[in-house]
Amino acid sequence: MSRRIDRAPPSGEDSPDPYGLGDALAELFVGAEQFDRIVKAFRRRKNLILQGPPGTGKTFMARRLAWYLIGLQDSRSIEMVQYRPTAAGGFTLLNGVFYKFCERARRDKDNTRYVFIIDEINRGNMSRIFGELLMLIEADKRTEEYAASLTYGGGGEKFFVPPNVYILGMMNTADRSLAVVDYALRRRFAFEELTPAFNTQKFRQHLLKNQVDDEVVARIQTRMIDLNDKIREDSELGSGFEIGHSYFVPNGPVESDTWYDEIVETQIAPLLREYWFDNQEKVRRAEKDLLAPGP
Numbered sequence: 333m334s335r336r337i338d339r340a341p342p343s344g345e346d347s348p349d350p351y352g353l354g355d356a357l358a359e360l361f362v363g364a365e366q367f368d369r370i371v372k373a374f375r376r377r378k379n380l381i382l383q384g385p386p387g388t389g390k391t392f393m394a395r396r397l398a399w400y401l402i403g404l405q406d407s408r409s410i411e412m413v414q415y416r417p418t419a420a421g422g423f424t425l426l427n428g429v430f431y432k433f434c435e436r437a438r439r440d441k442d443n444t445r446y447v448f449i450i451d452e453i454n455r456g457n458m459s460r461i462f463g464e465l466l467m468l469i470e471a472d473k474r475t476e477e478y479a480a481s482l483t484y485g486g487g488g489e490k491f492f493v494p495p496n497v498y499i500l501g502m503m504n505t506a507d508r509s510l511a512v513v514d515y516a517l518r519r520r521f522a523f524e525e526l527t528p529a530f531n532t533q534k535f536r537q538h539l540l541k542n543q544v545d546d547e548v549v550a551r552i553q554t555r556m557i558d559l560n561d562k563i564r565e566d567s568e569l570g571s572g573f574e575i576g577h578s579y580f581v582p583n584g585p586v587e588s589d590t591w592y593d594e595i596v597e598t599q600i601a602p603l604l605r606e607y608w609f610d611n612q613e614k615v616r617r618a619e620k621d622l623l624a625p626g627p
Contacts, residue, residue: 348406351399360393361529361538361577373522374401374498378471381453383503384526386603387576390502391451393526398447401498409437409444414451430465431491438494446497453501454517466516468493505572506607529577530556543585548592550627552580559618569607575600596622 357364374380374397382390382397398410411433430448437446467473468480468491479490501521529535530553539549560574579599580592588594601619608614 348404348408350403351396351405352403353400355405356396356400359396361389361532361534362393362526366524370397370524371400373524374500376471377520377522378474378495378497379469379499379501379521381501381503381521381523382526383505383523385506385528385572385574385576386504387578388526388528389576389578389581390504390526392578394449394500394502398449398498398500401447402445409440409446410449411447412449412451434491434493434497437497440496443496448497448499450499450501452504452507454503455507465493466520469499470520526576527571528556528560528574530560535577535581538581539586542582543587544582544591547627552592554627555622556580559622562618563607573607575603593623 353364353367356367360367362370370380370382380397382394384390394412395407395410399405402409411429413429433446433448437444440446468478474493474495474497476490476492479492482489482491499521536549536553539552540546544552556575556577563569563573563575564571566573579595582591596619600622601615604615604618605612608618
């Protein structure tokens with residue numbers, strides 16, 4: 333399991349800014365009702381999976397959902413890892429990243445919420461990956477009463493997941509290599525589906541704010557919605573393979589006249605070649621439609 337660790341800011345750095353509902357809704361392409369549903373499910377279950385097609389902003393939302401849960405734009409109590417299957421098909425819990433994360437959360441006297449983010453959470457057999465943790469991560473078993481002896485420890489050490497630890501997983505529904513999520517995992521997590529936001533006013537306003545020409549905005553919305561309709565209607569693909577809006581979300585003002593074409597050619601078209609690997613004529617037609625002149 334590879335990992336990216338969010339470390340504490342250097343000594344003397346300003347305290348993190350508060351992060352509230354207004355901040356989250358200003359950054360995310362979801363409405364207040366959906367965000368409220370996600371937060372309530374996360375708080376209730378303590379385990380949540382964001383699932384959706386590529387480019388729907390799962391990683392972006394995960395970090396902001398964590399900030400909102402903590403109440404601060406602070407990464408000191410957040411850790412993100414990505415599961416990569418080992419030759420043996422699992423990982424060692426003892427002194428592992430999740431074990432250390434839970435110990436750090438347990439020692440926090442302020443009872444700060446800690447969020448453990450797992451990218452591509454179903455890249456393997458989750459029963460083997462979590463092992464005895466599958467019981468310990470349940471919301472009503474986050475106490476010392478349910479502490480279990482670590483299988484890998486050999487020294488009789490007891491372990492439990494503290495109540496201030498929240499687990500947030502992400503799943504790419506278009507990854508053909510992903511294993512089916514087993515019942516044991518589904519029973520312990522809440523699930524939220526993220527979908528492309530091309531037809532939302534928030535998406536349109538974000539592009540216009542970043543100096544994307546109005547005609548180009550209309551082109552993106554119209555053509556990507558049409559493309560996703562074709563993907564959704566394809567019996568070999570379906571809604572889990574739609575293409576998300578994040579491909580067309582700039583980090584700042586767009587200055588290039590060829591910005592849209594470059595994204596289509598270097599990101600969307602290669603993805604379509606993977607989707608329709610056995611029908612390259614379909615790929616060529618789709619690419620031609622996306623790059624045709626005009627709105």
